[in-house]
Each structure stands twice: as structure tokens, then as C-alpha cells.
Amino acid sequence: MLLSAPKQGTLADIASHRLAHSIVTGELVQGQKLNEAELAERFGMGRGPLREALRHMEGMRLVKRVPNAGTRVVILDHKTMSDLYAVREALEGMACRIAATQMTDEEIINLGVLLDNHEKQIEQEGGKVYAQSEGDLDFHYQIVRGSRNEMLMDLLGSEQYQLLRMCRYRTSRNAQRTRPALSQHRQIVEALAQRDGELAEMLMRRHIQGAWRSIREMIDKEEAV
Amino acid sequence: MLLSAPKQGTLADIASHRLAHSIVTGELVQGQKLNEAELAERFGMGRGPLREALRHMEGMRLVKRVPNAGTRVVILDHKTMSDLYAVREALEGMACRIAATQMTDEEIINLGVLLDNHEKQIEQEGGKVYAQSEGDLDFHYQIVRGSRNEMLMDLLGSEQYQLLRMCRYRTSRNAQRTRPALSQHRQIVEALAQRDGELAEMLMRRHIQGAWRSIREMIDKEEAV
DNA sequence: TTCCTTCGAATTGTCGACAATCGGAGGAAG
DNA sequence: CTTCCTCCGATTGTCGACAATTCGAAGGAA
Numbered sequence: 001m002l003l004s005a006p007k008q009g010t011l012a013d014i015a016s017h018r019l020a021h022s023i024v025t026g027e028l029v030q031g032q033k034l035n036e037a038e039l040a041e042r043f044g045m046g047r048g049p050l051r052e053a054l055r056h057m058e059g060m061r062l063v064k065r066v067p068n069a070g071t072r073v074v075i076l077d078h079k080t081m082s083d084l085y086a087v088r089e090a091l092e093g094m095a096c097r098i099a100a101t102q103m104t105d106e107e108i109i110n111l112g113v114l115l116d117n118h119e120k121q122i123e124q125e126g127g128k129v130y131a132q133s134e135g136d137l138d139f140h141y142q143i144v145r146g147s148r149n150e151m152l153m154d155l156l157g158s159e160q161y162q163l164l165r166m167c168r169y170r171t172s173r174n175a176q177r178t179r180p181a182l183s184q185h186r187q188i189v190e191a192l193a194q195r196d197g198e199l200a201e202m203l204m205r206r207h208i209q210g211a212w213r214s215i216r217e218m219i220d221k222e223e224a225v
Numbered sequence: 226m227l228l229s230a231p232k233q234g235t236l237a238d239i240a241s242h243r244l245a246h247s248i249v250t251g252e253l254v255q256g257q258k259l260n261e262a263e264l265a266e267r268f269g270m271g272r273g274p275l276r277e278a279l280r281h282m283e284g285m286r287l288v289k290r291v292p293n294a295g296t297r298v299v300i301l302d303h304k305t306m307s308d309l310y311a312v313r314e315a316l317e318g319m320a321c322r323i324a325a326t327q328m329t330d331e332e333i334i335n336l337g338v339l340l341d342n343h344e345k346q347i348e349q350e351g352g353k354v355y356a357q358s359e360g361d362l363d364f365h366y367q368i369v370r371g372s373r374n375e376m377l378m379d380l381l382g383s384e385q386y387q388l389l390r391m392c393r394y395r396t397s398r399n400a401q402r403t404r405p406a407l408s409q410h411r412q413i414v415e416a417l418a419q420r421d422g423e424l425a426e427m428l429m430r431r432h433i434q435g436a437w438r439s440i441r442e443m444i445d446k447e448e449a450v
Numbered sequence: 451t452t453c454c455t456t457c458g459a460a461t462t463g464t465c466g467a468c469a470a471t472c473g474g475a476g477g478a479a480g
Numbered sequence: 481c482t483t484c485c486t487c488c489g490a491t492t493g494t495c496g497a498c499a500a501t502t503c504g505a506a507g508g509a510a
Contacts, residue, residue: 010293010464012280012464035490036492037490048463049464049465051273051277051493056280058281061379067235068472068493069472069473070492086377087316087376087380094314094315149311150304152308152312155312236493237494260461261461261462270494270495271495273493292501293461294502294503
């Protein structure tokens with residue numbers, strides 16, 4: 001998992017994770033106002049740690065805060081998602097290009113194994129797309145790690161990606177894209193194995209563009225209703 | 226200015242700005258441990274708001290925090306800066322390409338005017354590089370705004386750029402690059418005016434690569450001492 | 451001398467109470 | 481009936497005190 005572990009540590013850290021999870025899964029609805037006292041009691045802590053966690057959420061762009069007027073869950077509208085995917089395309093494209101020269105042979109092989117497992121999962125439990133999403137995020141994150149760029153790992157990893165996960169969670173019902181996505185992943189691994197950074201970047205960019213197109217179509221269809 | 230205004234608002238916001246400023250300018254030395262009680266008193270506030278501000282700084286990557294062990298000012302080492310400039314190249318390159326199709330004619334003209342002022346400043350007070358840095362950041366930020374991508378504006382604007390400003394501040398003494406930088410800026414505006422996104426992106430990427438090379442050489446020279 | 455243990459001061463983490471501010475209900479004037 | 485003002489409840493912002501934890505120093509044993 002990408003958001004695991006820190007069930008220990010300061011209360012503020014715990015609150016951060018619970019909040020992020022609640023927002024990503026939609027338990028806290030978009031645009032909903034977050035009442036500090038109520039949340040603090042639900043989490044069994046004072047308002048101090050909770051406020052720190054809210055500040056953290058603000059940095060992650062999961063909430064918007066207005067002084068003296070409370071904080072609200074961010075609203076993932078069309079433009080926000082579009083912007084997100086544009087940024088993602090640029091960053092992950094770069095990560096892929098660099099990873100082609102920086103990853104070890106072993107890491108690339110492991111990437112292939114990851115995809116094998118991923119394929120098995122799809123065949124076994126065809127409908128369970130959530131696992132796919134997680135696996136997919138894992139695949140992307142492994143490549144980002146391969147770039148050896150700490151800032152990129154931060155930006156695309158634990159922090160910034162919560163927004164993407166939120167986006168995914170909302171649109172995880174349409175599973176029809178898992179197959180082509182897996183195929184594209186394999187192409188990317190192939191390019192990495194051949195140490196062809198330019199090709200790997202191009203494939204990754206197209207892959208992300210495809211994902212965005214798929215999501216956009218789904219949203220448009222939803223909004224038509 | 227990019228970090229102006231919020232001298233009003235919550236104490237936590239004020240503390241955030243004062244902290245960011247102190248860190249960027251080096252008043253708070255890299256790696257220095259930040260004592261909450263001491264800072265709170267210096268800012269004339271309780272530890273509550275200050276802790277929120279520290280959480281904000283953590284999100285900006287200006288400090289590192291370890292539970293139960295305090296927070297320290299981040300250390301801008303060679304790799305961190307390298308990673309930063311790599312990310313910047315990808316993001317600002319993208320911004321530039323999109324801006325070429327999204328900016329209005331008026332905005333591009335204003336960009337040219339900005340450079341004219343910038344040039345005058347250089348001629349008038351040849352040594353004052355700080356103004357150059359600010360102006361330069363302003364130029365880059367105007368282009369990012371031209372991309373109409375809110376996330377990019379967030380990433381490269383008020384938030385993430387503090388790290389870059391910190392980087393700049395340390396290396397602002399070597400002014401010899403202001404001239405070629407201005408020239409490259411003009412080339413970029415030219416490409417934008419011609420609505421040539423690909424060229425604009427390439428020029429911006431080279432411009433940033435050049436800036437990084439300049440900084441790296443300077444650091445290497447410094448480390449040799 | 452060197453290493454380990456123990457203790458204590460300093461610092462961080464947390465809470466509850468108080469002050470400041472905002473939004474809305476309700477009433478008065480036009 | 482509308483508009484504006486006033487007041488009140490609710491929520492956010494802030495503080496001071498207390499609990500928990502860590503780091504380092506002092507002291508003793510090998």
C-alpha cells in the first residue's frame with residue numbers, strides 16, 4: 001500500500017492519514033465543510049493536533065481553507081483533474097526517461113514481475129478494479145523511484161498523489177481500461193529494458209493521456225445525466 | 226513581490242511567511258534546529274499557531290520534521306538542487322508550451338515590457354542582483370500563469386518556489402549570468418509571440434538548464450575551498 | 451580509560467478554556 | 481414586501497498549563 005503504516009506517531013500524523021483516507025474514498029464528500037470540534041471528537045483527540053493535520057491536508061491540496069471561515073474538502077471539477085493530468089504527464093514522462101538510464105536491471109525485471117502479478121489479479125477477480133488501481137499506482141511509483149529524483153518521489157508519491165487517488169476512486173467503476181493499460185505498461189517496461197529513455201517517455205505520456213481521455217469521457221457521460 | 230501582503234490574517238499565516246522568509250534568506254541557517262518556544266516568543270505568539278506554521282513549512286519542504294525530536298531547516302545539498310532543477314525544467318517547459326497557445330496578445334506584450342523594465346534595472350544599478358532574481362521569478366511566474374494551469378501555478382508559484390528562491394539567494398552573488406538570461410528571456414517571448422509552443426518549450430528548458438549549470442559550477446567552485 | 455546505566459532538564463505533544471470572528475435569524479424602517 | 485441593521489449562536493483562532501518523550505550529563509563498574 002502507498003498510505004500504510006503510520007498508525008503510530010503523533011496524533012496529528014494519525015489524523016492526517018485518517019483524513020486523507022476519508023477524503024480520497026469520498027467518505028467526506030467534496031465541498032463538505034469540516035467541523036474541527038466534531039472531527040476531533042470522532043478521532044478521539046483535541047483540536048490542536050487536528051488543526052495541524054488540516055494544515056497538512058491544505059498542503060496536499062485535499063482541502064481549501066479560508067481564515068475564520070473553516071476548511072472544506074476540495075472539489076475535484078473537470079478543470080482540476082485536467083490540470084492534474086497535464087502535470088502528471090510532464091512529471092511522469094520525465095521520470096520515465098530518467099529511469100531508463102538509472103534503474104538497475106534487477107529493478108526492471110521486478111517491474112515485469114509486478115505486471116505478471118497484476119495480470120493474474122485481473123484474470124482471477126475480473127471485477128475488482130480497486131486492486132488494479134493500487135497496483136497501477138504502484139507500477140507508476142516504482143518508475144518514479146527509478147528516476148532517483150527525491151523531489152519527484154515526493155511530488156508524485158505519498159503527497160501529491162492523494163489527489164490522483166481521489167480522482168481514481170471516483171472513476172474506478174469503469175474497468176474496461178485495465179486491459180489496454182496493462183498492455184501499455186508492458187510496452188513501457190520493454191522500452192526501459194532497452195534503455196530507450198525517449199521511447200519510454202513517449203509511451204508513458206501517451207499512457208497517461210489515454211487514462212485522462214478515458215476518465216474525461218466517463219465524466220462527460222456522467223454529467224449528461 | 227511574490228511573498229508580499231499577508232501581514233494580516235491568522236497568526237499561523239503570519240508565522241508561515243516570516244519563517245519562509247527567514248529560511249529563504251538564510252537568517253535561519255540550514256540544518257539548524259528550530260526551537261518552538263523560542264520562535265513563538267520571538268514572533269510574539271503561542272506555540273499553537275507556530276506549530277501550524279511549521280507543518281506548513283514541512284509541506285513546502287523548507288523544513289524536515291522528526292516526531293518527538295523537533296524540526297530542522299532543510300539542507301540544500303547538491304542533489305536536492307539538481308532534483309529541483311530537473312523538475313522545474315519539465316514543469317516550466319510544459320507551462321511554456323501551453324502558454325504559447327493560451328496567453329493573450331496583451332499578456333505577451335506585457336511580458337516584453339517586463340523585460341524592458343528588467344533591462345533598465347540592470348543598466349541602472351548593475352550590481353543589485355536581488356532585484357534581478359525577483360524580476361526573473363516574476364517573468365517565469367507570468368509564463369506559468371499563462372498556462373492557465375492552476376496546479377502548475379500552485380506548484381511553481383507561491384508554494385514550491387520558496388525552495389528555488391532559497392537556492393537563488395545563496396547563489397545570487399554571481400551576477401554574470403543576468404545578461405545571457407535576459408537575452409534568453411527575450412527569445413522565449415519571441416517564440417510565444419509567434420505562438421510556437423515547441424520552440425518556446427525548448428528555449429525555456431535550455432534556459433533552465435543553463436541556470437542550473439551556472440549554479441552548479443559556482444557550487445563546485447565553492448566546495449573546492 | 452571506556453562503556454553502560456540512570457537520572458534530570460529541556461523540548462515536544464496534547465488538552466481544555468477563553469477570546470475573536472463570522473453567518474444567520476429576527477425585527478425595524480422605508 | 482424588501483432592505484438593512486442588530487444581536488446571538490456557532491465556529492474558528494489563540495493561549496497557558498500539563499503530560500510524555502528525548503537527549504545529554506553525571507556517575508559507577510569493568
